[in-house]
Amino acid sequence: MSSREHLVFDGCDTVELANTFGTPLYVLSETAIRERCHEVKEDFLHKYPNTKAVYASKAFLTMAMAKIIASEGLGLDVVSGGEIYTAYRAGFPMERTVFHGNNKTLEELQLALETGVGRIVADSESEIDIIEEAARRRGKKAILLLRVAPGVDAETHKYIATGHTTSKFGFSLAGDTLLRTIRRIMASDLLELKGFHSHVGSQLQSNRSHVLAVDALVNEMNLMFKQLGFVTEELNIGGGFGVPQHQGDTRTTLKYFIDPIMSHVTTECEKAGLVRPMIIIEPGRWIVSEAGITLYRVGSIKDVPGGITYVGVDGGMTDNPRPALYGAQYWGVVANKADEPAEKKVTVVGKCCESGDVLMREVFVANTISRDDILAVFNTGAYNFSMASNYNRIPRAAVVLVRNGESHVIVNRQSYDDLLLGEGIPQHLL
Ligand SMILES: Cc1ncc(COP(=O)(O)O)c(C=O)c1O
Structure with a gap:
């Protein structure tokens, strides 16, 4: 990873990824996964x-x-x-x-x-x-x-x-x-x-x-x-x-x-x-954990008494239930302001109707964070996509595999129609 103004992940501009494939978006680095597999071979299997x-x-x-x-x-x-x-x-x-x-x-x-x-x-x-x-x-x-x-x-x-x-x-x-x-x-x-x-x-x-x-x-x-x-x-x-x-x-x-x-x-x-x-x-x-990041689009930002600034993103416990399940901690960066000082303390919340839908509590992000920014959360490759749900009828996010600047969708974003797949209405309710 390095930054021009944008966060780059396995050779891909993450802001472009978010604009092309939508958000929330799981991004998985094939290079990083293969590096870990090589470490397994070198330090265990071959040794x-x-x-x-x-x-x-x-x-x-x-x-x-x-x-x-x-x-x-x-x-x-x-x-x-x-x-x-x-x-x-x-x-x-x-x-x-x-x-x-x-x-x-x-x-x-x-x-x-x-x-x-x-x-x-x-x-x-x-x-x-x-x-x-x-x-x-x-x-x-x-x-x-x-x-x-x-x-x-x-x-x-x-x-x-x-x-x-x-x-x-x-x-x-x-x-x-x-x-x-x-x-x-x-x-x-x-x-x-x-x-x-x-x-x-x-x-x-x-x-x-x-x-x-x-x-x-x-x-x-x-x-x-x-x-x-x-x-x-x-x-x-x-x-x-x-x-x-x-x-x-x-x-x-x-x-x-x-x-x-x-x-x-x-x-x-x-x-x-x-x-x-x-x-x-x-x-x-x-x-796989460090091989993955999740990209969100920032929506509402509000200050509440007690000096808390809530930053609402377009995903949350549906794509990453771990903070709500067992207090897992994450950190991130505003991907389109990756070279800006990160001194603003915020609490990043998801869009579910649960007070516990807090993705990151009291983390520091770019001082000028604002609506429509892209927030990248690190270390989300493991137990995020695999534990995702459709709570609140929120469609599941897409997964993009990146490698040296190339990107491939490996799981499509769910549509509202996908949410209805397999449902039926009994005759007496029609
Ligand atoms: C039987 C078994 N093996 C391996 C794992 C992988 O654990 P981890 O992802 O922490 O390496 C688990 C996780 O629950 C497990 O139950």
Whole structure:
């Protein structure tokens, strides 16, 4: 990024993008996504043997994104029939996909088996029944990992912490459920178990939680080997590698997370006398968050008592629910005044009928911000488009993929007619 007077993003003038494609507009840099994938290869896949990386598609998925990930040689973590279908329709090599979820349906599991999903991550003992049923119906063996809750309280917002003992995700390590389940899988002709999975939480700023999870995971591998002779071939340690949360934060490298995890898992396996299994990671946010920005057009600006200046933009919690959901913080710049001093303190609000629809509280923007300016918000590539809604019947924003000055619409802006798709009016109301 650099500025003439306008903010430039992956070689594109963002003001021109806003004028051409309308606002709000998600803009995604293909160059930035590929740079992150290269870092994954250099600092993980090529550095450590017997490793795999899958991109967590819940962070951002369209068919174009699936194509980028496929071409970079990474796999894809999918969590619903819709994500499986998107990957499949994009021609993604399905053997590289990993299917998660705490409540997969029989239909989703059959779709997974039909489309050739590589691994199914079973989340509970009761899920084993329907996985087996799906395998029977499809006449195909289901290759499994078992997700465990390693009992780690990750340092992040409670809504995105997932590895604690009372988490809704995964097998508890207490009691004998896991042992019973593995015994059952080992006896089944329709199921094959490759190992374990854990994801401790998202947007982690410290590598501590992953390292703690490794302790619990290797311990469990050891127990299952001793008690059942089960050899763990694959250990998936999830994603969660954080990105800057505040303006000015330095970016966290993948190495910062990976090196201690790899050294710890190697030492712990050696201590237990186990062969280190294949290690799999699932970064989502870390790959795509900083590769995205959102462009809004400024509308109303008003001063209210208490010294607050509200700047209203033409999007909000419909295109980015994260500030309202868990107080996520963002920052931005007036894209058409990118070289102006940013000393005016404002609170940027969305257009939804919710007081909680505040995109950015007390941020500094160009002193002369005014109606029709274009506001660019940074770091919106992850969990924005994928979490968007039509609340207040607001059409969803378009997505533009940019690369070295070129731009391509990869998702059209919804029209009002799109909002009515699939609706009907019963005869008696006509
Ligand atoms: C199982 C699993 N893997 C990977 C991820 C990706 O997390 P992040 O985007 O924080 O890397 C998630 C996020 O919820 C997840 O649930």
